[in-house]
Amino acid sequence: MEPASSARSGKIANTIIMPVIGIVALAVVFVFAILVWSSRLTDEAAVTSERNLLQEAIQLQLDQIAKQQEGAAVWDDAFFRAERGIENRDWLRHHVSAWLAEGYGHSRSLILGSKRDILVAFDRSGDGNWASEHLLNALKGPIARVRARYINSFVRTPSGTYKFQPVYRNFHHSLFETGLVRIDAAPYYFSVTAIAPDLHTIGAEREPPSVIVSFVPINSLALGRLSEMAGLSSIAATQPSNSRHGMADLMLRDPNNQPVVRLNWVSKSPGSEMLNRILPVMVILALAVAVLTGVLLNYARSSTRKLASSEAKAVYAAQHDSLTGLPNRDYFTGLLTQTLAHAYDDKGLTAVVYIDLDHFKDINDTLGHAAGDEVLRAVTARLRSVVPPTGTLARISGDEFAMVLSQCSSRALIEYQLSRVQDELIRPVKVAGTELFVSLSMGAAISPQDGTGAGELLRKADIALYDAKANGRGRWSFFDPSMEEYVQTRDNIARELRRAIDNDALAVAYQPQLSSKTGKITAIETLVRWNHPERGPISPASFVPIAEETGLINDLGLWVLRRACRDAHLWPDVMISVNISPTQFRHPRFIDQLIETLASFDLPPSRLEIEVTESVFAGKDMAVLNVMKRLRELGIKIALDDFGSGYSSLSYLRRFPFDILKIDRDFILPAGDCPQAQAILRTIIDLGEALGMTVVAEGIETPEQMEFLTSIGCERLQGYYISRPGPANEIAPVIAGSLIDSRVKIAASQLRAS
Known part of the structure; x- marks a missing residue:
């Protein structure tokens, strides 16, 4: 009886357990298949995200190269000398190409005249035969677009002449196109920028501009910066035809859609990593599900943090000056608008102050732009040290800053803050072993007595700054209605003098x-x-x-x-x-x-x-x-x-x-x-x-x-x-x-x- 009973029990057990085991096995297989399929999708999504981050990092580097060209391209001296063509080749080579090479690492550069003739073919290594026909064909499209934008930037004036009124991109002050090309089988970033006037904006005719084409090699240093910016590791550059197994890649092409270089990197493959962690504990399905849930949650949080960090960096870069880290003009205007909107609740005075460094151009002319940048950073540090917690400091343009002083109880307090700013620059600024004495002029407008709108206050602060500079520099002036009348009279006289001439x-x-x-x-x-x-x-x-x-x-x-x-x-x-x-x-x-x-x-x-x-x-x-x-x-x-x-x-x-x-x-x-x-x-x-x-x-x-x-x-x-x-x-x-x-x-x- 016992054997029969045992057999019956075994049959019942098999009848019950085997389907359960089968169901569990099928469930495990199904879950495993889902996990494998999900891991592949996750890996592909991660690679796609990394490609996007890498492309954004490349574009940021290209924008930086174009921004670096502005100092040499938007310059009256370079503009007129490039117009004269070949007779100024040595000057252009030294003051434009060599300056970009030494200051920013633009190892190669071309300066093309208004008729597309090569005025300068600069190579820091000394090789002068690198500007091939293939390269020029690759650059033909970007050069043509830059020239077209330059010519279309001229507006005909009532006097019959043309006034140069370009529309720039974002925080740039130049007309440019960027991309990648191959030179002697090596990949390079390039930026094509029109050589445009800085002050001399009136001309009799609209003529194609000369252009600067800067080339920066995509070498180990550039790849290292890309790794930091994109958050990727071990980025390597290979020939376009080479594809490395097991590595993510991104093909970069020139303006003619020809392959330039293939970037390879080890993808983080979060899906595969997740699956490998789960496999050893597949026998314990509940634990596997728990681990999977934890990994997925962790991955989601990590991805969210990375995306949020990238977005925050992009927003910060769009709102701040890259040299000093201060808010730029657009962001400052928004902050000022917000400050003025809450000023009625504070029932205090709000001062808008324009700050301009006196004779800063002389520093650039005598010591170079690098020294000028050092002076700007040093001045920024000193200004930051005296701005009160309720104040805001921004860099508006080259050597011009702006400051908001809110919740001020009286004009005397505003003057005290301005005197602190002046006192900070009594001590000399040390640049490259040289002590420079830097002074500044300031113009201030006060809300509500001078206005309540951001645009109105900025305009009146600028008028006050002009008064400070016109009356000896190294001082400050508060806006007065008579100043506005003087500015209007000056502008009227300037227009009438133009007509008289x-x-x-x-x-x-x-x-x-x-x-x-x-x-x-x-x-x-x-x-x-x-x-x-x-x-x-x-x-x-x-x-x-x-x-x-x-x-x-x-x-x-x-x-x-x-x-x-x-x-x-x-x-x-x-x-x-x-x-x-x-x-x-x-x-x-x-x-x-x-x-x-x-x-x-x-x-x-x-x-x-x-x-x-x-x-x-x-x-x-x-x-x-x-x-x-x-x-x-x-x-x-x-x-x-x-x-x-x-x-x-x-x-x-x-x-x-x-x-x-x-x-x-x-x-x-x-x-x-x-x-x-x-x-x-x-x-x-x-x-x-x-x-x-x-x-x-x-x-x-x-x-x-x-x-x-x-x-x-x-x-x-x-x-x-x-x-x-x-x-x-x-x-x-x-x-x-x-x-x-x-x-x-x-x-x-x-x-x-x-």
Whole structure:
């Protein structure tokens, strides 16, 4: 009975257990199949996510290369020199290609002229035969798009000229295209950027631009940065035809859709890892399900954290300045809007402050852009240290910052904060072993008294900043309604001056210079005059600085030069002296425009004198020296105007080739009865004679001044006592001798007799 019972029990057990085992086995197999299928999908999703992250990291590197090109591409000097083409090849190679190579690692670069001709093919290793036809064909599309965007950026103005008004991408300030190419079988990033003007935005025609094409190799260093940015490990570059088994890859192509390089990396394969962890414990299905659930939850949390981190980094990069880490202009405007929206609840004052570093361009010009970046970082650190917890600091543009001071109980507290900012820059900034003293100017607008909108307050703070800079720099100004009226008047005068230049509505006056040796007029100085139809006569002291600020000074200077060269034919034996603004003198096309003007009016260069002041030397000694040498080669004479008014006149006399020395009128006024002034004048005249220069005394108003200057050997005399400035038709008889004041004739005859 027991065996039968055992058999029956076994049958029942088999009947019950076997189906259960089968069901469990099927369930286990089904679960395993689901797990295997899920793991493969997870691995594929992970690879897809990694590819997207890698492509975003590559695009960020390309954007960075394009951003680095801006300093060399958006630059008036590079723009005009590239226009002149092959004659400026060495300059472009040194100041553009070599600068990008040394500063940012752009190991190769091409500079193509407006006709697609190669001006510079730069290779830091020295190889000059790398710019193949295949490479140029690959770049043809990006170059064409950049040129098209550049030409379409010109807007025709009412005057018939074109104004350059480009639309830039995001935080960029250049027109560019990026991508990848192969050079000599090696992969490279490239960026094509139009060489565009920075300040000179008006032109007669729309012409294709020259372009800079920078190449950065995709080497181990670049792959390392990609690994960090994308969060991937062991990224390797192989030939496009090579595919590594078991590794994820991404094929990168050039603008013609040709393969450039294949990037391989070890994918994290979270699905496979999950399955491998579950397999050893498949016999315990419940535990396996628990482990699977835990792994899936952990993977989801990890993926979410990574995606959130990547999104946060992208948002941060879009809202902050890459050099200083401060909020950029757009983000700052949003923060200001939010601050003003809550200002009514605080019932305090909110100050918007614009901060601008004084003469920061001189630092870039003398020490280079890398030093300028170091100064900006150092200044940022100091500004951060004094901004209160309720304040906000941002970098608006190159050397311009902005600050919001909220919840201020009084204007005195705002002034205290501004004084702390000023005090932070009393200590010098150390850059590359050099101590630099940096000052800043600030303009502030206060809400609610100056406005409640972000745009209105920013505009008024900018107006106040202009007032601070115009009144000596190194200080701050609070907005006042009179400032806005002044700015509007200045803008109106600038527009009307533009029309006056275009419509030939200006005039010139000439003031003779008398030779103390012969008693004859030997030279005349050209002075611009503007008799406004509504405002009446406007002093050059009023409109010339406005022309400097608004970029009209070059056109104004050319107009005066052309008029002087035209009228010079009325007086064949007299030198023509023309004052040249420092901005015009440093213009890259100044020499060309001068030669064209002389040729247009058939005036010999030997009859022209150029008058400059010491401010022409600011930070550009070598460039100014080269221009002066070129003028001397042409036969044009150079006069140092207002000698004695600057702190370093003697050093300029020693280092630069001046022909004429004009004594500042402040030394002439007391010359009649002041022994100290007379001693100074004797010294200046002796110095001029020792250096072989012609000395001119201007501002002579009395016979005593004239007699003394003549007695000590001053060669030329100028001033109201001799002749007031006047138009050409009034000055012509003076030069001919018919209307020279009798006292001048008598003095001249006495001098000849003695």
